[in-house]
Amino acid sequence: xxxxxxxxxxxxxxxxxxxxxxxxxxxxxxxxxxxxxxxxxxxxxxxxxxxxxxxxxxxxxxxxxxxxxxxxxxxxxxxxxxxxxxxxxxxxxxxxxxxxxxxxxxxxxxxxxxxxxxxxxxxxxxxxxxxxxxxxxxxxxxxxxxxxxxxxxxxxxxxxxxxxxxxxxxxxxxxxxxxxxxxxxxxxxxxxxxxxxxxxxxxxxxxxxxxxxxxxxxxxxxxxxxxxxxxxxxxxxxxxxxxxxxxxxxxxxxxxxxxxxxxxxx
Amino acid sequence: xxxxxxxxxxxxxxxxxxxxxxxxxxxxxxxxxxxxxxxxxxxxxxxxxxxxxxxxxxxxxxxxxxxxxxxxxxxxxxxxxxxxxxxxxxxxxxxxxxxxxxxxxxxxxxxxxxxxxxxxxxxxxxxxxxxxxxxxxxxxxxxxxxxxxxxxxxxxxxxxxxxxxxxxxxxxxxxxxxxxxxxxxxxxxxxxxxxxxxxxxxxxxxxxxxxxxxxxxxxxxxxxxxxxxxxxxxxxxxxxxxxxxxxxxxxxxxxxxxxxxxxxxxxxxxxxxxxxxxxxxxxx
Numbered sequence: 001x002x003x004x005x006x007x008x009x010x011x012x013x014x015x016x017x018x019x020x021x022x023x024x025x026x027x028x029x030x031x032x033x034x035x036x037x038x039x040x041x042x043x044x045x046x047x048x049x050x051x052x053x054x055x056x057x058x059x060x061x062x063x064x065x066x067x068x069x070x071x072x073x074x075x076x077x078x079x080x081x082x083x084x085x086x087x088x089x090x091x092x093x094x095x096x097x098x099x100x101x102x103x104x105x106x107x108x109x110x111x112x113x114x115x116x117x118x119x120x121x122x123x124x125x126x127x128x129x130x131x132x133x134x135x136x137x138x139x140x141x142x143x144x145x146x147x148x149x150x151x152x153x154x155x156x157x158x159x160x161x162x163x164x165x166x167x168x169x170x171x172x173x174x175x176x177x178x179x180x181x182x183x184x185x186x187x188x189x190x191x192x193x194x195x196x197x198x199x200x201x202x203x204x205x206x207x208x209x210x211x212x213x214x215x216x217x218x219x220x221x222x223x224x225x226x227x228x229x230x231x232x233x234x235x236x237x238x239x240x241x242x243x244x245x246x247x248x249x250x251x252x253x254x255x256x257x258x259x260x261x262x263x264x265x266x
Numbered sequence: 267x268x269x270x271x272x273x274x275x276x277x278x279x280x281x282x283x284x285x286x287x288x289x290x291x292x293x294x295x296x297x298x299x300x301x302x303x304x305x306x307x308x309x310x311x312x313x314x315x316x317x318x319x320x321x322x323x324x325x326x327x328x329x330x331x332x333x334x335x336x337x338x339x340x341x342x343x344x345x346x347x348x349x350x351x352x353x354x355x356x357x358x359x360x361x362x363x364x365x366x367x368x369x370x371x372x373x374x375x376x377x378x379x380x381x382x383x384x385x386x387x388x389x390x391x392x393x394x395x396x397x398x399x400x401x402x403x404x405x406x407x408x409x410x411x412x413x414x415x416x417x418x419x420x421x422x423x424x425x426x427x428x429x430x431x432x433x434x435x436x437x438x439x440x441x442x443x444x445x446x447x448x449x450x451x452x453x454x455x456x457x458x459x460x461x462x463x464x465x466x467x468x469x470x471x472x473x474x475x476x477x478x479x480x481x482x483x484x485x486x487x488x489x490x491x492x493x494x495x496x497x498x499x500x501x502x503x504x505x506x507x508x509x510x511x512x513x514x515x516x517x518x519x520x521x522x523x524x525x526x527x528x529x530x531x532x533x534x535x536x537x538x539x540x541x542x543x544x545x546x547x548x549x550x
Binding site for chain 1: 279283285290291298299302374378379382383534
């Protein structure tokens with residue numbers, strides 16, 4: 001069941017520029033196990049999209065495909081109109097990622113972690129340091145630049161990872177379960193910081209989570225379950241289409257109908 | 267909050283300066299990491315030193331080494347095995363940096379590397395260069411200690427051995443990278459020790475001259491001859507005495523190319539092992 005929704009403001013923007021992220025008919029299998037089945041999803045510029053799914057729904061697989069850890073077997077993915085398979089460089093430089101796993105170098109300082117990442121994007125030491133300082137200030141970690149990453153709390157590490165993902169000024173930010181393992185306060189901080197990026201700077205965000213309470217009424221929601229996209233649209237429309245009171249019960253209704261992973265057709 | 271997160275659409279492609287920045291960044295990080303991990307530095311030094319101080323001292327009387335090129339006089343056994351131990355340092359380093367890259371919690375670091383927009387072959391090559399740089403640090407520290415122990419190759423040898431070390435370091439690093447991508451079973455270091463490091467090290471000219479091997483077992487002699495590690499050892503041995511072993515140079519160059527191309531193909535997203543392994547170590 002797919003909820004197709006017209007959204008006027010978004011429709012206008014789409015005419016002007018290609019979507020931040022366009023996923024078109026993507027399927028993926030690990031051997032006989034099918035992880036994604038015909039997933040299509042589009043993120044207009046300056047939108048916050050929550051990719052909602054339980055563990056094993058295929059969220060990380062989708063992220064691996066978008067970041068080109070491995071190639072798409074079926075379907076197409078493009079970032080601001082740049083096909084990830086044909087023009088990976090152009091697509092990846094417009095993309096910032098926060099992985100589910102912690103990926104900071106614990107033995108290096110926060111600043112060293114950031115300048116390393118900048119170098120991977122061809123940004124020189126001097127401008128990288130300046131940019132890193134600005135971003136650290138924005139995630140309220142200005143005074144921690146010289147500390148070893150090991151000394152940071154989980155929430156602080158996540159904030160550094162978000163700053164790192166923004167170093168090369170991407171216009172699309174992907175976050176894979178960014179709040180897992182954080183306390184309530186840190187979760188709220190990170191969520192509101194990323195929401196601000198969308199509202200104030202026009203960054204597009206794909207936020208993957210299994211935590212229903214991270215969805216707000218104004219968000220666009222994509223529900224992924226057993227590799228299939230069950231619903232996609234503004235949260236209110238998804239709730240209405242499912243005949244539910246809130247997103248939590250809408251999610252429960254949508255997912256209870258589907259049992260067992262889809263089999264790969266022979 | 268300023269609004270400089272959103273930049274005007276970047277140009278396509280990267281300038282040579284940006285490639286250089288990227289390479290520099292990867293080498294710099296690898297070196298920093300190595301220096302911060304003191305245990306790794308010490309382990310990398312203790313291993314060959316144990317061979318030099320204990321094994322070589324014990325074997326000195328058992329194994330006589332006749333005059334073979336590049337040596338012009340009778341040499342002590344510890345002098346003979348020094349180039350082999352240098353290559354061993356690089357062998358360990360190559361396997362360690364490449365395998366840890368994938369199998370340890372470094373999987374995350376591998377992913378941050380691979381989302382760089384620069385071409386993947388370039389990123390992998392830069393990673394190899396970085397690993398080789400670290401091995402150079404280890405080797406020269408070892409050679410300095412060996413010098414205090416009385417192993418004194420000609421001064422020019424220390425310079426001449428540098429290009430040889432770079433080549434052998436690249437070859438062994440590329441081999442590690444290739445293995446890390448294609449051999450699923452080598453998930454821990456013990457496996458690599460048993461199936462890669464020990465066979466390569468012992469079936470080579472690192473510990474004994476090959477003419478002695480030939481006397482006892484012609485088959486083993488040929489295995490040693492076909493072992494690329496033998497040629498890394500010989501390239502280093504000759505270079506350390508200011509000489510060039512052409513055959514070894516050719517073999518090491520050829521193998522480096524072969525292993526690197528193999529690793530790049532294996533890490534290609536459409537063909538590589540990453541997809542076959544059944545996901546990115548995912549939990550979601």
